[in-house]
Amino acid sequence: MKGYPDIRMRRLRQSRSIRRLFDAPLPGPEKFIWPLFVAEGSGKREAIDAMPGQYRLSPDTLCREVEASVKAGIGGVLLFGLTEEEKKDGSGTEACCSTGSVQQAVRVLKKEFPELTVMTDVCLCAYTSHGHCGPLTGSGDVDNDGALEQLARTALSHAEAGADCVAPSAMMDGQVQAIRSALDGEGFKDTLLMSYSTKFASSMYGPFRDAEQSAPGKGDRQGYQQSYRDKRQAVRESLLDENEGADILMVKPALMYLDIIKEIRERTELPLACYNVSGEYSMMIASAERGWGDLKAMVRESVAAMDRAGSDIIISYWAGRYNEIFTD
Numbered sequence: 387m388k389g390y391p392d393i394r395m396r397r398l399r400q401s402r403s404i405r406r407l408f409d410a411p412l413p414g415p416e417k418f419i420w421p422l423f424v425a426e427g428s429g430k431r432e433a434i435d436a437m438p439g440q441y442r443l444s445p446d447t448l449c450r451e452v453e454a455s456v457k458a459g460i461g462g463v464l465l466f467g468l469t470e471e472e473k474k475d476g477s478g479t480e481a482c483c484s485t486g487s488v489q490q491a492v493r494v495l496k497k498e499f500p501e502l503t504v505m506t507d508v509c510l511c512a513y514t515s516h517g518h519c520g521p522l523t524g525s526g527d528v529d530n531d532g533a534l535e536q537l538a539r540t541a542l543s544h545a546e547a548g549a550d551c552v553a554p555s556a557m558m559d560g561q562v563q564a565i566r567s568a569l570d571g572e573g574f575k576d577t578l579l580m581s582y583s584t585k586f587a588s589s590m591y592g593p594f595r596d597a598e599q600s601a602p603g604k605g606d607r608q609g610y611q612q613s614y615r616d617k618r619q620a621v622r623e624s625l626l627d628e629n630e631g632a633d634i635l636m637v638k639p640a641l642m643y644l645d646i647i648k649e650i651r652e653r654t655e656l657p658l659a660c661y662n663v664s665g666e667y668s669m670m671i672a673s674a675e676r677g678w679g680d681l682k683a684m685v686r687e688s689v690a691a692m693d694r695a696g697s698d699i700i701i702s703y704w705a706g707r708y709n710e711i712f713t714d
């Protein structure tokens with residue numbers, strides 16, 4: 387057979403020092419965004435059962451929690467708000483409250499770490515009594531246009547608190563445009579908008595819904611989140627948000643959607659984020675705890691995959707454990 391054994395691939399792999407000449411670097415800390423859960427009150431640091439190593443924090447404890455990661459040089463944080471059960475209502479009114487947990491957390495973080503990029507998740511499911519991402523119509527559907535107003539108010543309240551970037555995740559049609567025009571209308575022309583542009587109806591959000599206490603009471607999110615069996619529509623979702631004025635696009639989850647990341651990467655010049663979701667985080671921990679894999683090695687390999695697929699930034703709970711996982 388021509389070419390064999392004249393071509394010896396193993397020559398390029400014979401030692402660590404030769405291999406590393408050609409190995410692409412893993413993304414540095416500056417490419418990672420750490421999603422964090424912010425609860426009301428003070429002095430709180432509640433372990434999240436389904437996400438070992440992640441906590442529900444009150445605004446005051448948040449600063450201490452992120453200090454080491456900020457020193458490690460992570461690219462930013464993405465805040466998810468929680469509210470008390472009795473403050474939830476049909477339309478998620480509490481989400482835009484200027485004294486809500488996220489709004490307070492943004493203010494303390496920007497004061498403590500002015501250089502840290504602070505992003506906020508903009509959705510209503512943690513604030514609605516029924517757990518859906520928008521108010522319901524009489525027939526029990528999620529009311530798209532009703533959600534837009536509340537989402538825009540919520541994004542505005544985050545920008546007013548000082549958020550650098552707002553990130554709508556409700557998958558309502560027109561949410562990017564609605565939020566962009568609300569921000570511009572109030573003079574927040576420099577507030578970035580990162581759209582959860584292709585967000586799949588995924589079974590990998592389980593641990594997050596435990597953390598956020600935001601599972602829909604009835605039904606599921608397939609009426610607004612993207613079906614993973616329709617690739618063309620998945621790509622359209624992101625391209626549409628580019629047209630509506632998003633600054634950054636996103637694919638979520640990440641590991642089961644590397645093909646989608648690659649496809650969207652090739653069809654836009656916008657920056658592209660991927661969201662390495664809770665189920666992807668917890669499944670590696672569960673596997674490692676059973677002795678079925680080495681945690682550091684599995685996480686590094688998965689991060690290399692997200693990077694190769696074309697993600698510019700990686701939103702991941704591992705950001706909070708950057709030194710543990712990525713330094714030797």
Ligand code: PBG
Nearest residue numbers: 509511555590591594663664665
């Ligand atoms: C809700 C929201 C979800 C996540 C981010 N924002 C869950 C959902 O859609 O049910 C998932 C994040 C994760 O699993 O890490 N708008």
Ligand code: ZN
Nearest residue numbers: 509510511519
């Ligand atoms: Zn939601």
